[in-house]
Amino acid sequence: MPSIRAPATKQTATLMVAVKCRPLTDVERLRSRNIIQVTDDKSVIVLDPDLSKDYLDRIQNRTKEKRYSFDHAFGPECTNVDVYQRISSTIAGVIQGLNATIFAYGSTGSGKTYTMVGTHRDPGLMVLSLHTIFDLIKKDKSSDVLEVSCSYLEVYNEVIYDLLVKSSGHLELREDPENGIIVAGLRNIKVQSADKILELLHVGNSRRKTESTEVNATSSRSHAVLEITVKRTQRNQYGTQILRGKLALVDLAGSERASETNIAGQKLRDGANINKSLLALANCINALGKQQKRGLAYVPYRNSKLTRILKDGLSGNSRTVMVATISPADDQYHHTVNTLKYADRAKEIKTQIHKNIGTVDTHVEDYKRMIENLKVEVCHLREELADKESQLNLKPSEKAADEELSWLDVLSCETSENVQERINLQKALFELEETNTRNRIELQHLDDAIAKQQVIERDGTVVHALRSRRQVILDNIRDNDEAGTGYRKEIELNETRQCQLQSMIDEAINSNGNKTYLHILSQYRLLGMANTELQFEMAIREQVIHNQREAQRNLWNMLMGLGLDQKYLMDLAVKQGITIEEPITPFTKPFPFLDHTTSSPYSPYQQYPGINRHPFASQACVLQHHQDFSSTAYYKGQYNAHGLCRQEHHSSYYLFSHDHSPSYLGMKHQASESPSSCFFTPVKLARDTHGFYSELRTRLCPCTKEDITSSLNEDFEQLRKESCLDRGPTAKFPYSNIPGPYHINYKTLSSCADLSKPQSQFATIRPRTCNPPRP
């Protein structure tokens, strides 16, 4: 049927986040304390569960008290109707062809099912929204025809079941170019009243998998999605237009820690699957939240069925409400804070909404065309039917060949899914590690800033702000590390599956099956894997190039800002046998980041109140050189993100002490075409850099070239003593072999440079290794 999609006018909406705290249950009242305070309908305070903390701890910020604010916050006294009244505006659009999603998110026993389904006395959001839809339809004064249908599914152990069908089989997800993700074969029942849907809801709920755990007597073991579709048919003199609005109401399964819920066997396996899909959801929320802030592109929807189903609700065409449910009990502190943390991130998520319009033109000519099309389709179907009938009468040998082909289809499908999954996982892992590298850089800057500020500040407000920020960063790092471990495990599973698939293919080739096809399949698989590697490498390289360019630009800005002119530097470099390959981007003076009275536009300290400019900001924060290595340095099978000393940023060491990349800074040695001769060889490197930088420094500070050269010699002597440099001129700087904190004496150097008084006389290099993104 010809369907013309009207040009969609898109509108951006922000995900609405409401928090609902349930009352203490009768059992909890005997053993637990209420630690939640909801103030001014928007703020939630989670008190420190440890009552022994005294006043001093509190004012010195040693308590675990947390504060958050959301679009709406509801205390234990609030009913589901109270919640619904605040979020119901989302639903009105459904009868006008807009999509809406409401989902409850929280730990086990926090009140998700109570909020979504509710009780007879306190009906939940599913029930209330159904009534609203039918009320709105009743009140609709137009001559349009409105039809309502509903489906209800559950995702249990990563398998989709139809809750409106008795003993439903497994259902599959399909990507439909027009309608996005759809569940093939899901029953969609036409309904005339809210009561009919409630009846279906009741039947569906009775089929849902629930278990009694120690935390919740009727804990939901599956994620349930109730979808209401409102089809509006509008007729006018030009034809017929159909608007289709969808409302998805989602009750997620309870997440729990096995140790807390005391579960085992099948229940434990369920829990693992539930946690896996909730982790996937949390990762999507994380990525989407960060995407708004930092423009990261990859959101790992494909990691679970749940996230694929919720994709539209999370970032596509939908007005979305997240109701974060929390328990007030003190023993639930960690779950509560975890839920609120994700809810806080979800506030950043934005969706694009537009009406789902399909137009059916009804002119006579169009009818004729439609009839023609239908005739063709009928012919087609007849042929297919005839084919199937003849297949049923096939000879056994033909039947076997046919079975083999369908088996090959499955194999080919699985192979391609396996490859796709691997690409997704590696992208996700890479992004996580990138993010954590950035987090670690910020952490170092914060440590510097806190140390500085502690000395000069009296009332401690800025230090307090910096510490809170530090805590946020630490939490992010921990979460990302955890997520990274999950991804690595999934990659391992993916690799195991990959091996299985390959051996199935090999076996089939050997057993003389459809050889040509299998050979092609095998080639396809191998090419697919090679493609994965290439895509991944390309992503890394692009990132590295980007970072290096930025570091180079910043370095030039810094040098120019210190009062040197470009020509002088070029001459000096040529004299020292170093060519500068890339043309330098022109820049204008004065350089704002060098002005001690203003804050640097490049400086991350700008975001911290009261910190105008870190004394070393122009070097320490602009040259984010750690980033460059995090994705590249791969040494002795270890991903070497280098422990980086804070103070070394303030010396010229960064040029040679960190660089494993020949093209870093775009310089290379003239005497040899091999770039490594300049930066890879510590002994020669020391000589070159001594010469070059001591000359530079004589222009920067009032000390002599000899002072600086002797300072550098002292430092290198120290390095040599610690056996790093005595392994010959081609030895690489063995960061990953350094057993512990490593000291570089840079006392003379820093005082010569007179950049600032150092906090200590020693700069410390701590080797820090983390797992590499798997090649």
Ligand SMILES: Nc1ncnc2c1ncn2[C@@H]1O[C@H](COP(=O)(O)OP(=O)(O)OP(=O)(O)O)[C@@H](O)[C@H]1O
């Ligand atoms: N607002 C509320 N008022 C009264 N009781 C509530 C409220 N919210 C939740 N409860 C009670 O708390 C208990 C747990 O609630 P519920 O089953 O809804 O949690 P859940 O988050 O869905 O758990 P799971 O994830 O394990 O399925 C139930 O006994 C429920 O009746």
